[in-house]
Amino acid sequence: xxxxxATEFTACNKDNLFTKSQLETLAWMAEGKxxxxxxxxxxxxxxxxxxxxxxxxHKLQCNNRCLAVSRAFALGYLKAAAATRKxxxxxxxxxxxxxxxxxxxxxxxxxxxGTSDSFLRTASSRSQGVHRVRWEEVLPANHGGANS
Numbered sequence: 001x002x003x004x005x006a007t008e009f010t011a012c013n014k015d016n017l018f019t020k021s022q023l024e025t026l027a028w029m030a031e032g033k034x035x036x037x038x039x040x041x042x043x044x045x046x047x048x049x050x051x052x053x054x055x056x057x058h059k060l061q062c063n064n065r066c067l068a069v070s071r072a073f074a075l076g077y078l079k080a081a082a083a084t085r086k087x088x089x090x091x092x093x094x095x096x097x098x099x100x101x102x103x104x105x106x107x108x109x110x111x112x113x114g115t116s117d118s119f120l121r122t123a124s125s126r127s128q129g130v131h132r133v134r135w136e137e138v139l140p141a142n143h144g145g146a147n148s
Contacts, residue, residue, distance in 0.1 A: 010081045025052040030069050
């Protein structure tokens with residue numbers, strides 16, 4: 001069984017319905033690539049990619065790319081790449097670790113004993129140091145006008 005793995009999806013030729021070129025084109029279609037991009041990725045121009053996408057849609061009995069991709073998923077010709085699933089799992093694990101880290105920091109801050117906590121003193125001293133300045137005090141008397 002021929003397969004082609006793009007960035008996020010793997011196209012499988014389980015019934016030998018597609019040629020290798022069409023299988024690769026199906027995978028790039030699932031990625032959302034346009035004909036121009038598919039032509040660049042495959043090493044030929046846009047007209048060749050357009051021909052291949054039309055052949056894929058014809059074999060799946062579809063009149064547009066979206067329906068062709070969804071039908072290919074339903075029939076088992078497309079599936080999520082294993083690397084994509086691993087990356088998604090790793091991202092979920094990293095998110096869980098980040099949330100745990102934030103909760104630890106928050107619990108450390110809230111465990112302070114009021115104003116004697118150095119973090120709280122720093123925050124309050126910063127907020128008290130803000131002063132408003134009137135522009136008339138800073139700018140020259142004529143405010144840059146031509147009446148000097």
